[in-house]
Amino acid sequence: MLIKKADDIKSSEITDEKTYLNRRNFLRAGGLIGSVLATAGVYRFFNPRPSPEIATGDITNVIKPEGKFTSADDLPNSFEQITNYNNYYEFSTDKQAVASRARNFVTRPWTIEIGGLVQKPKVFDIEDLLKFEQEERTYRFRCVEGWSMVIPWVGFPLKKILDAVVPTGNATHVAFETFYDGVVSETPGVKLPTEKQQMPNALFAGIDFPYVEGLRLDEALHPLTILATGLYGKIIPNQNGAPIRLVVPWKYGFKSIKSIVKITLTDKEPPTTWNIAAPDEYGFYSNVNPEVSHPRWSQATERRIGELLPRKSLLFNGYSDEVGKLYEGMDLKKNF
Amino acid sequence: MPNIRFHKFVLGVNALVPLAILFWDAFRNQLGTNPIEYFLRATGVLTLTFLLLTLTITPIRKLLNFNAAIKYRRMLGLFAFFYACLHLTTYVVFDRGLNLADVVKDTFKRPFILVGMSSFLLLVPLAITSTNNMVKRLGGKNWSRLHKLTYICAIGGVIHFYMMVKSDITYPVLFGIVLTGLLGYRVMNRKG
Numbered sequence: 001m002l003i004k005k006a007d008d009i010k011s012s013e014i015t016d017e018k019t020y021l022n023r024r025n026f027l028r029a030g031g032l033i034g035s036v037l038a039t040a041g042v043y044r045f046f047n048p049r050p051s052p053e054i055a056t057g058d059i060t061n062v063i064k065p066e067g068k069f070t071s072a073d074d075l076p077n078s079f080e081q082i083t084n085y086n087n088y089y090e091f092s093t094d095k096q097a098v099a100s101r102a103r104n105f106v107t108r109p110w111t112i113e114i115g116g117l118v119q120k121p122k123v124f125d126i127e128d129l130l131k132f133e134q135e136e137r138t139y140r141f142r143c144v145e146g147w148s149m150v151i152p153w154v155g156f157p158l159k160k161i162l163d164a165v166v167p168t169g170n171a172t173h174v175a176f177e178t179f180y181d182g183v184v185s186e187t188p189g190v191k192l193p194t195e196k197q198q199m200p201n202a203l204f205a206g207i208d209f210p211y212v213e214g215l216r217l218d219e220a221l222h223p224l225t226i227l228a229t230g231l232y233g234k235i236i237p238n239q240n241g242a243p244i245r246l247v248v249p250w251k252y253g254f255k256s257i258k259s260i261v262k263i264t265l266t267d268k269e270p271p272t273t274w275n276i277a278a279p280d281e282y283g284f285y286s287n288v289n290p291e292v293s294h295p296r297w298s299q300a301t302e303r304r305i306g307e308l309l310p311r312k313s314l315l316f317n318g319y320s321d322e323v324g325k326l327y328e329g330m331d332l333k334k335n336f
Numbered sequence: 337m338p339n340i341r342f343h344k345f346v347l348g349v350n351a352l353v354p355l356a357i358l359f360w361d362a363f364r365n366q367l368g369t370n371p372i373e374y375f376l377r378a379t380g381v382l383t384l385t386f387l388l389l390t391l392t393i394t395p396i397r398k399l400l401n402f403n404a405a406i407k408y409r410r411m412l413g414l415f416a417f418f419y420a421c422l423h424l425t426t427y428v429v430f431d432r433g434l435n436l437a438d439v440v441k442d443t444f445k446r447p448f449i450l451v452g453m454s455s456f457l458l459l460v461p462l463a464i465t466s467t468n469n470m471v472k473r474l475g476g477k478n479w480s481r482l483h484k485l486t487y488i489c490a491i492g493g494v495i496h497f498y499m500m501v502k503s504d505i506t507y508p509v510l511f512g513i514v515l516t517g518l519l520g521y522r523v524m525n526r527k528g
Contacts, residue, residue: 028342031346032345035346035349035350036349036350036353039350039354040353040357044357046381047354049361049366049368080369081369084368085368085369085370089503089504093502093503093504096368096369145502147370147373204504204506205503205504206502206503206504206505207503277503293445293446295447295448295499296446296448296499296500297446298442298445298446301433303370303372303430305369305370308372308430309430309433310430310432310433
C-alpha cells in the first residue's frame with residue numbers, strides 16, 4: 001500500500017512574525033476593550049442611572065395664604081427633585097426607583113373613611129375633598145435619614161376634615177392608614193399576582209404593611225398640619241403619596257403618611273410602622289430635634305437636596321414658635 | 337512575563353472603569369437627586385467588592401490550580417484601599433463639611449461609622465506594607481500574619497454596610513454570604 005507523505009507546509013502558509021504579533025496585539029486590544037465593556041455593564045446593572053418620571057394635571061382652585069412658612073434661605077426644590085427622590089417602601093426601598101414603580105398605582109376612585117371616636121363618622125370621596133379650598137403651603141421637609149427639601153405643597157388643614165366628623169370628648173389621638181392591597185406572602189421573594197392589584201408592591205421592604213401612623217389630637221388639629229393633594233400647583237404624583245397625604249412639617253418625614261384610606265380617632269397612642277420595626281430608633285413623636293441623635297444619622301446637621309455641604313438642623317424643623325407649646329414640660333429626649 | 341504585565345494593565349483599567357463612569361455621571365449631573373449619597377454608597381460598595389475580590393485569590397489558586405493568580409492580589413487590595421480612601425474623603429468633606437472635630441464626635445456617636453472607620457484604619461498598615469521591600473523587611477511569615485487583618489477589615493466592612501441600611505438588607509446580606517463562603521473555605525482548608 002502506498003502511504004502518501006503529508007505535504008510540507010508551504011512557506012506561503014506560515015504566518016510571518018509580523019502578522020503573528022499583529023494578531024496578538026489585535027487579540028489583546030479586543031480583550032481589553034471587551035473586558036472594559038463587561039465591567040461597565042456590570043457596574044451599570046448594579047448602579048442604574050435614575051430616570052425622571054413626571055406628568056400630572058393642574059389643580060385650579062389654589063389660593064396663596066398670607067403667612068410664610070419658610071425663611072429667606074429656603075429655596076424650594078425643583079419639581080423634578082421632589083418627584084424623583086421618595087421614600088415609599090410599598091414600591092421600592094430605592095428612593096430613585098419609586099417614581100417609575102409607582103406609575104401604575106391606581107388612585108381613582110378613592111375614598112377616605114373617618115371613624116372611631118367621632119359623632120359623625122363619614123366616608124369622604126377624594127373628588128369632594130378636592131372641592132375644599134386648596135392652599136399653597138411651602139414647608140421645609142426633613143427626612144430622618146438626614147436629608148431635607150423645601151416643598152410647595154397644595155392642600156388644606158387636617159382640622160377641617162376632623163371638625164366635620166366631630167371628635168368625641170374622650171378622643172386623644174388620631175390613627176392613619178395607607179392603602180395596601182398586596183397579598184402578604186409567607187415566602188419572601190415570591191412574586192404575587194399583580195393583575196388585579198391597584199398598587200404594584202415591593203416584594204421585600206423589611207417593614208409591615210399597611211403602613212400606619214399616628215398623631216396626638218392636638219398635633220392633628222394644629223394649623224400647620226395639612227392634608228396635601230398637590231405640589232407645585234399640580235395634582236400630587238403617585239410617588240409623593242397620591243391622591244392625599246399628611247404633611248406634618250415639624251416632624252421627620254415618615255410621620256407624614258402617604259395615600260391615606262383610613263383615619264381613626266382613638267383614646268390611646270396608636271401603633272406606628274417604624275416604631276414597630278425599631279422601637280429604639282423611631283419614637284412615636286419623632287419631632288425633628290438636632291439634640292437627639294439617631295444610631296445611623298446624626299440629626300445635628302442635614303443635607304438640603306441640591307446643596308453640597310451640610311447645614312445645621314433646627315429644633316422642630318424651624319417651627320418652634322408655632323408648635324413649641326405643644327410639648328411644654330415634656331422631656332424630648334425621652335419622648336423622641 | 338510581558339503577559340502578566342499586560343494582564344495587570346487590563347485589570348487596572350477595569351478597576352478604574354467604575355470610577356470613570358461615576359465621574360462621567362457626576363459631570364453630566366446624572367447621579368440623581370442626592371449625588372453625594374450616591375457617590376458615598378457607590379464608593380463604599382466598590383471598596384467591599386475589591387476587598388472580597390482580594391479574598392477570592394487564594395481559593396482560585398487552590399481550586400483552579402492557578403498559582404499565578406497571586407500576582408494580581410496586591411493590585412486588587414490596593415484598589416480596595418483606593419476606593420476606601422475616596423469613600424472616607426467624601427464623608428469627611430461633604431457629609432461633615434471638613435470639620436474634623438465633628439468627624440471624631442460623629443464616629444463615636446454612631447456605631448456603624450465607628451465600625452467602618454476602624455476597618456479603614458486597619459487597612460492603612462496593609463497598604464503601607466504592600467511593597468516588595470516591606471515584605472522583605474518584615475519577613476514573609478510576619479507579613480502574611482499581619483495581612484490576615486484583611487479578614488477583619490472585610491468583616492467590619494460588611495457589618496458597617498449592614499448597620500447603615502434601614503430595612504432592606506438584601507445587598508449587605510449578599511456580601512455577607514460571599515464573605516462567609518470565602519472565610520469558610522479557609523477554615524475548612526485548615527482542618528482538612
